[in-house]
Amino acid sequence: GAVVSQHPSRVICKSGTSVKIECRSLDFQATTMFWYRQFPKQSLMLMATSNEGSKATYEQGVEKDKFLINHASLTLSTLTVTSAHPEDSSFYICSARDRLAAIGSPLHFGNGTRLTVT
Amino acid sequence: KNEVEQSPQNLTAQEGEFITINCSYSVGISALHWLQQHPGGGIVSLFMLSSGKKKHGRLIATINIQEKHSSLHITASHPRDSAVYICAVRCSLTLAGGYQKVTFGTGTKLQVIP
Numbered sequence: 001g002a003v004v005s006q007h008p009s010r011v012i013c014k015s016g017t018s019v020k021i022e023c024r025s026l027d028f029q030a031t032t033m034f035w036y037r038q039f040p041k042q043s044l045m046l047m048a049t050s051n052e053g054s055k056a057t058y059e060q061g062v063e064k065d066k067f068l069i070n071h072a073s074l075t076l077s078t079l080t081v082t083s084a085h086p087e088d089s090s091f092y093i094c095s096a097r098d099r100l101a102a103i104g105s106p107l108h109f110g111n112g113t114r115l116t117v118t
Numbered sequence: 119k120n121e122v123e124q125s126p127q128n129l130t131a132q133e134g135e136f137i138t139i140n141c142s143y144s145v146g147i148s149a150l151h152w153l154q155q156h157p158g159g160g161i162v163s164l165f166m167l168s169s170g171k172k173k174h175g176r177l178i179a180t181i182n183i184q185e186k187h188s189s190l191h192i193t194a195s196h197p198r199d200s201a202v203y204i205c206a207v208r209c210s211l212t213l214a215g216g217y218q219k220v221t222f223g224t225g226t227k228l229q230v231i232p
Contacts (some may be wrong), residue, residue: 034220038159043204043224091159107151107206107220111160 004096006110013084014016014118021079021113023094029044029098034065034107038091050077074099084117091115121145126206131230137192139226141205145184152179152190153204155225161204164190182187195230202227 003026013019017061023033031052036044048058048069058070066088068080077096093112122143131137141150152164165172165179167188172179179220181188192199205223 036222044206044222046220046222092162095157107163107166109153109163111158111162114159 004094004108004110006094006113008094008113009111010114012116012118015085016083016092018080018082019084019115021081021092021094023077023079023096025075025096025098028096028098028100028108030075030077032097033071033077033094033096035069035077036093036095038093038112044093047079051110068087081115085114086117089115089117111113121176121221122205122207122223122224124203124226126226127224129226131228131229133196133230133232134155135195135209135230137195137199137230139190139203139205139228141188141190141204141223142186142208143188143221145207145221147183147186148210149205149208150181151207151208152187152188155202155204157201163205174207183230196232197230199211200229 005024005026007022011019033050035047037047038044046059047062048056050056050069050071052071052074058064066082068082071077080100091112094110095107125140149166150167150169154164156163164177167179167181176193178191190203202224202225208221209219
């Protein structure tokens with residue numbers, strides 16, 4: 001089945017530094033990838049929708065200058081957390097939609113990245 | 119009120135029991151997903167439903183579009199079924215860019231005891 005690879009799985013960084021998280025579709029092309037955030041014991045929250053070759057669409061309340069999204073190819077989207085603060089510590093997950101699949105097809109999720117900002 | 123409500127929030131069952139997790143939603147949808155999140159965080163998509171019923175192994179998912187309700191059933195539950203089960207709905211409105219917004223329930227934490 002379709003595989004989405006997310007890297008790194010865990011990262012610890014210091015306040016003020018930037019962290020890049022990669023989301024790759026390994027055996028399909030994804031014109032659209034989604035980035036989610038999950039706080040402890042809470043559900044997933046959609047942060048932004050990443051469209052290949054164009055600017056990402058951010059959900060209300062998500063700072064686009066803080067969470068930079070780049071979707072430069074049909075198989076790779078990156079999320080960069082800039083000037084990280086401890087409150088950015090969270091679990092970040094991506095999902096991707098196969099460009100050949102019909103609207104409403106299953107989502108394919110990465111395994112997530114646990115970010116800890118010290 | 120959340121657009122997607124799940125119940126129960128926590129569930130403990132004995133191995134072998136039949137388990138039901140419920141999901142109610144308040145928006146128009148094009149599809150509903152049941153997801154399984156393991157303790158490490160990884161997520162697996164179990165089902166995608168737009169109508170009726172689907173079965174995969176010991177898992178059964180049903181949806182009633184008129185009542186805006188879906189259930190996930192696990193037959194002959196096993197400790198390895200212990201996970202968080204999340205209901206997610208894909209809204210029927212297609213936004214600019216050709217995608218449909220997905221809203222997640224808060225999840226049901228299931229623990230199956232041997």
